[in-house]
Amino acid sequence: MEVLRGSVRTYAWGSRTHLAELLGEEVPSPHPQAELWLGAHRDEPSQLLAGDTPGDAPGNGGDATRSLADVLRDDPQGALGPSRRQRWSDRLPYLLKVLAAEEPLSLQAHPSAEQAAAGYAREEAAGVPRTAAERNYPDPLPKPELLCALTEFHALAGFRDPAETVALLRALDVRALDHHTELLAAQPDADGLRALFTTWITLPQRAVDDLVPALLDGCVAHAREHGPFTTEARTLLDLGERYPGDAGVLAALLLNRFVLAPGQCLYQPAGSPHAYLAGAGVELMANSDNVLRCGLTPKHVDVPELLRVLDFAPGPPTLLPGEGRGPVTRFTPSEYFSLARCAFAGEEADLPDDGVDLGVEGPRIVVTVEGSVRLRTSRGQCREVPRGTAAWLPACDGPVTVAPVDGPALAFVAADGLGV
Missing domain, CATH: 2.60.120.10 (Jelly Rolls)
Structure with missing residues (x-):
């Protein structure tokens, strides 16, 4: 048992207070601090510290002796155990994070084990560099993940029931969306969601530049009237302001908008579209970098591959009930974590x-x-x-x-x- 020092990732959407307070650093921090990584990720493995000083907080100094990746390489038997060493091929199968978001993250989904293995093999055979911006599968592993809220946590996840989405679209009363609304009303199921999502995500940029402002005007009017979808309207206004001309703003119309209370745990299985909006939580995921982006980002969006990965089955987000009695509650949705x-x-x-x-x-x-x-x-x-x-x-x-x-x-x- 040793002290572990993680690394802080300074993405633009991060908080200047939450992680700084947690780590006992200056508040506000000089730069947004988005994630504290704890694990053996190849980009930035955590460090084991010399001595027995429990006060050496992650990111707060202390003499690092060796990385966790080196420990796994040098003594996989002791680190993982005999059966787990074989099962995980001498890798730590998960990555633990403390996440703090003050701005929305990109809209994204993750592949299944079969999709990840096939996609990785396909891109390797094609000679796509693993660091290329258009690379979808830098490794052959799935990336399920969960998030346990530390504060009130706002998110989009999973496709909303089509009937509710039709009610939302009609309440926003955007004439430019009437045709799309009636198409979904005529086919209120997974196929209808797939058809509408595909239409929006493949629109020419000129059409997106016309449709998104019209949508935002409808959201402004609905919010002013305190209509039944005011929360959704305000979320879309925020996304439209942060990501002008992004088709992901339209895609966000189709997703469940909800709030986690502290202690609630959200699971993201393969194919589930999601975007974290604001809040702090402990995130745990399979140790993989495979992300298919849907929008709300300047990064590469591979629409054909995204459509292969997405699960369009509608339903509420997957909240894990947890197991155990007394002070310890355990969430085990995956063999990876x-x-x-x-x-x-x-x-x-x-x-x-x-x-x-x-x-x-x-x-x-x-x-x-x-x-x-x-x-x-x-x-x-x-x-x-x-x-x-x-x-x-x-x-x-x-x-x-x-x-x-x-x-x-x-x-x-x-x-x-x-x-x-």
Whole structure:
């Protein structure tokens, strides 16, 4: 068990306060801080720190001794365990992030395992450089992901029920959209959504430049009247202002707009279109870079490949119920990862002296976002992990317990989804 220092990614949509406060840095930060990465991603693997100083927060100094990627390479048996080493081909299968968004992210979707493997093989055979802007599949792996909200979290995800979308379009009362509205009303199913989405995403730029302003005018009028879709209208106005002339603003009309409360967990399976709008959360995903963008971005959008990947089946977003009793709730939607949310009120009368058994083995990463927790391994190691600090627990540490230290605490534990 060792202190793990992550890396902060400074994307333009990030927050100048949330991660800076978490890491004990100057607030506001000089640049937007979007994500804290904890894992062995090839672009920026986390670092294991020398010594036993629990206060060395990720990104807050401390002498880095070696990267987590080097640990996996040098001792995959101890880091992953025998069966997991074989299953994951000596790779850490997940990447843990703390995400803080003040502006919307791009509209995107991720491929299934079969689609990723086929797409990677196809692009390799075609000789597309892995760093090329038009490359869709830099690796052969799927990228399911989940997000557990730390604050109120706003998002778009999954295709809304077509009947509700027809009601939204009619309420906005945009004459230029009347024909599209009636086409969906005549075929209110996945095929109708596919047809309308395809129409909008392939419109000539001149048509987009005419249609989006007309849509935004309808949103302004609806919001002024406090109509039933005011939240959706304001979201579209925000997207239209940030991404003028982007067909993704039209595509956003078709998606569920919702808000997660702190502690709620959203899952993004293969093919689900989604865009995070604002808020902070802990994100856990398969360790892959395969992203198919749908819009709200200046980056490459491969429409034919996107249409192969998207799942047009309508329905509400996938909220995970979680399993467990007491302070630990576990979310395990994929074999690639599971997330345990460890929430302690600080007054648990029936908490065992050694803490709560996490019930997962294999390689684990712990990050504390409130208070401080104490980890204890089956080998007798004990370490405090205070707010803004992370820890690496290899498979050879065996079972681990977690307990609060002097009051309320909130920590998250990432593991694969294979259990014990």
